[in-house]
Amino acid sequence: MFSLIRIELYKIFSRIRTFIGFIAIGLLVPLIQVALFIDGETYIEFSLQNLKEAFDFQGNLLNGYLACYIILATLYVHIPFLITLVTGDLLAGEAAGGTFRVLLTRPVSRTKLLFAKFISGLIYTAALIFWMALISLLLGIAIMGTGDLIVIKNTVYIFAEDDVLWRLLAAFGFGLIAMWCVASLSFMFSSFADNSIGPIILTMTVIISFIVISAIDLSLFRVVKPFLFTNYMGSWKLFFETPVNYDKILMSAGALIAHIILFFGIAWYNFKKKDILT
Amino acid sequence: MKKHFRFSILLVLAILTFKASVAQEKNAALILEGVKKKFALVNEYEASVKIKVDVNFVKIPEKSGKIWYMQPGKVVVKTPGFSLLPKRGMNFTPNQLFSGDYTALYAREEQYAGVTTQVIKVIPNSDADDIILSTLWIDTQRNVIRKLETTTKSEGTFSMQFRFPAEIKTYDLPDQILFNFDIRKNELPLGLTGDFENQGNKDKTPKNSRGTVTITYLNYLVNQGKAIPVFQKKSK
Amino acid sequence: MEKQPVIEIRDLYKSYKGFDAVKGINLTVYKGDVFGFLGPNGAGKSTTIRMMMSLIKPTSGEIRIFGKLLSEERESILRKIGAIVEKPDLYGFMSAYDNLRLLGKMSGIQPTHAGIMDVLELVGLKDRAKSKVKTFSHGMKQRVGLAQALIHDPELIILDEPTTGLDPQGMVEIRDLILKLSKEYHKTILLSSHILNEVELVANRMVIINKGKVAIEGDVKELLNRDEMKVTIEVSDITKGVEVIKNRGLSNAMRDTAGNKIILHISQNEMAGINRALIEGGVDVVSVVPLRTLEEYFLNLT
Structure with missing residues (x-):
């Protein structure tokens, strides 16, 4: 099994498309950081207008932690695309390239192979998120230093400097589960497709539609909202509250994991009986 | 005769009333003067502070830091990270409050926080002043203000409650000040750290509410020159 | 000596959504055979080969290879088969060498450098070992396809139209290689083709299928030299x-x-x-x- 996973990872990391995600994050994140470094102060002022009426501010809120939080919040919709680029191709790419004919005629059970591919996809996702966390934090801190983190929701939260890092790391951890869910969705679509464009587009369509439905506050949409997995993807933000609502976070993580299992299960059921015609 | 008697009573009453009011005015001015004099002893100080903000839609941990004060009303506060300081009153000194043209009226004697205080109303004479009315609860025993309530045109009312250590020192500075003020909750611009998911949730916090900031002072170092370099640096 | 069957196919059917691609094929390939699997395009050759390689599931019927049921002992059977199914598509983004290394591993062997180079030499690609497969011509892809079928030294080699798209020189080379594999390495080979001539030159036994059914089966010489x-x-x-x-x-x-x-x-x-x-x-x-x-x-x- 390990050898199969290693083979799949070797295949993933032999391809240019795999590095698109790493390059995109490697460019996008510093860009956001530099922009914030230059202009972030104005944004914070703007966001805190009404507090300014009652309070004098002492100290600096523009720091690497804030940049990291903002990056997490803004890249929420973009990272799935970078992930799907690879995970949506895991099965469909073999179908499109005709390589299933050499791959599935090896003495390896389809279930094992599928699992190896799935695990490899999860590892790729983790690597991408780790990369994002690494440059978001390290570069952000290098440019802007550390400091207290302000998070503006219905409540304005200000977290002491020494109370931030674990929250950000936990948020990345939760984000990873959310992105694994995205990866699983695209993997499922990938098992049905014979070209990799289909699963990529389909995954993004599902995610964007679900997010739109969640955002529109109509009674019909409110009813379906709990059934949309995207609804649980944003729960990393719950780490930026006091006290942290661990029950809600665990519930969201549970919902996402349930979806991961469901998506993999469907992919497995489909792949096991699939006739390879390409 | 009856009429005359009546008149003289009224006259006496009038005189008495007039005398009383003059006495009160004097009284108020005197009391304030005592406070001013007492405070004027403090030229500068450095102290450690703990700042606790209590506003229903703001969550910020208690901050520890340092405060430096210098006459006539310069204040610098430094805390690690970020802190919210009450906009009004952080640089409050009696001198400053009564620097302008004002009318002080003695109102009454009142028990406040277990001490007998003299209540004095201070009304600025200028219409341009933002302050409409200030009420002070003054502890004439120690010549310190125990409580201050101010109504302003633009920012509603705010109050400051001063807590003093039991032991009376030469420089009688509070060990805690409680600021209480109006705060309006505007729709917070979602801006950068916007929370898209919760946008639909109805905001349950009232639009207008009170906020308090508690500042605890520790380890005053008064007139030891500690604050001077801070302000020298600042003016540079 | 009794001939030992390697592939036994009995009453094999495959239908896709109402279309019957294979309609009851029976055939037996014996050990040491170079077995010609002939038929016009669309006769059901590829469908049958895909079923033998477990790429698609038969609708009904039975496939036994090395005496074992494919449906029950897929992995142990596939370990001993090397195949080219239709076009020889490999991972274009990897070198010929890496393709063979990974596919060899997946076939359950630990390919050595020497082993990989030997196979590449056999198919005449030794000097292009490190080139990416996507840069290969069709003929070279065909050969590297053959190499992946041989990398794990299988007992049975299934070649589906291995000479398609090759120039006459390439066809001769493949033909010689098949003969070599049969004569020198004693492999059992199933060779599908739509060209009788090609089969005639190398095969000892053959079957002709048409419209999903076996039309003729037998010894090549006997069949071709009927009076x-x-x-x-x-x-x-x-x-x-x-x-x-x-x-x-x-x-x-x-x-x-x-x-x-x-x-x-x-x-x-x-x-x-x-x-x-x-x-x-x-x-x-x-x-x-x-x-x-x-x-x-x-x-x-x-």
């Missing part, structure tokens, strides 16, 4: 020629539509006599083109 054959004779004087032949009692002689050729069905040993009779009868024989019935039959299928 009846169709001969086209071009002569100087067609009328005289027909007369001479009819005088020999061959009433089925007829003129070609073009006019100067005689077409007749004879048994092989009669040809020499006819030739002599024509010459003796004063008819010049310009050419004699024999067409074996199987060949004619097959041509009619394709």
Whole structure:
């Protein structure tokens, strides 16, 4: 099994498309950081207008932690695309390239192979998120230093400097589960497709539609909202509250994991009986 | 005769009333003067502070830091990270409050926080002043203000409650000040750290509410020159 | 010595959404065979091969390879099979060497450097070992495809149209390689093709399938050398020629539509006599083109 996973990872990391995600994050994140470094102060002022009426501010809120939080919040919709680029191709790419004919005629059970591919996809996702966390934090801190983190929701939260890092790391951890869910969705679509464009587009369509439905506050949409997995993807933000609502976070993580299992299960059921015609 | 008697009573009453009011005015001015004099002893100080903000839609941990004060009303506060300081009153000194043209009226004697205080109303004479009315609860025993309530045109009312250590020192500075003020909750611009998911949730916090900031002072170092370099640096 | 069956296919059916691609195929390939699997395009060859390789599931029927049921012992069977199924698509973004290394591992062996280079040498790609497969020509892809089928030293090699798209030189090379694998390495080979000639040159046994069914099965030499054959004779004087032949009692002689050729069905040993009779009868024989019935039959299928 390990050898199969290693083979799949070797295949993933032999391809240019795999590095698109790493390059995109490697460019996008510093860009956001530099922009914030230059202009972030104005944004914070703007966001805190009404507090300014009652309070004098002492100290600096523009720091690497804030940049990291903002990056997490803004890249929420973009990272799935970078992930799907690879995970949506895991099965469909073999179908499109005709390589299933050499791959599935090896003495390896389809279930094992599928699992190896799935695990490899999860590892790729983790690597991408780790990369994002690494440059978001390290570069952000290098440019802007550390400091207290302000998070503006219905409540304005200000977290002491020494109370931030674990929250950000936990948020990345939760984000990873959310992105694994995205990866699983695209993997499922990938098992049905014979070209990799289909699963990529389909995954993004599902995610964007679900997010739109969640955002529109109509009674019909409110009813379906709990059934949309995207609804649980944003729960990393719950780490930026006091006290942290661990029950809600665990519930969201549970919902996402349930979806991961469901998506993999469907992919497995489909792949096991699939006739390879390409 | 009856009429005359009546008149003289009224006259006496009038005189008495007039005398009383003059006495009160004097009284108020005197009391304030005592406070001013007492405070004027403090030229500068450095102290450690703990700042606790209590506003229903703001969550910020208690901050520890340092405060430096210098006459006539310069204040610098430094805390690690970020802190919210009450906009009004952080640089409050009696001198400053009564620097302008004002009318002080003695109102009454009142028990406040277990001490007998003299209540004095201070009304600025200028219409341009933002302050409409200030009420002070003054502890004439120690010549310190125990409580201050101010109504302003633009920012509603705010109050400051001063807590003093039991032991009376030469420089009688509070060990805690409680600021209480109006705060309006505007729709917070979602801006950068916007929370898209919760946008639909109805905001349950009232639009207008009170906020308090508690500042605890520790380890005053008064007139030891500690604050001077801070302000020298600042003016540079 | 009893011949040992390697592939046994019984009543194999496959239908896709109402279309019957394979309709009850039976065949047996014995150890050491170079087995020709013939049929026109669309006859069901690839579908059958895909079922043998477990790429698709039969609708019904039974496939036994090395005496084991494929549906039950897929992995242990596939370990001993190397195959090219249709186009030899490998991972274009990897080198030929890496493709062989990974696919070898997946076939359950630990490919050594020497082992990989040997296979590449066998297919004539040693000097391109480190080139990415996507840069290869069709012929080279065909050869690296063959290499991946051989990397784990399988007992049974299934080659689905291995010469498609190759130039005549390439076809000869592949043919020689098949013969080498059979004679020197004693592999059992199933070779599918739509060209009878190709199979005839290398196979000892064969089956012709058409429209999803077996049309003919047997020994290649026997099948091709059945006595009846169709001969086209071009002569100087067609009328005289027909007369001479009819005088020999061959009433089925007829003129070609073009006019100067005689077409007749004879048994092989009669040809020499006819030739002599024509010459003796004063008819010049310009050419004699024999067409074996199987060949004619097959041509009619394709």
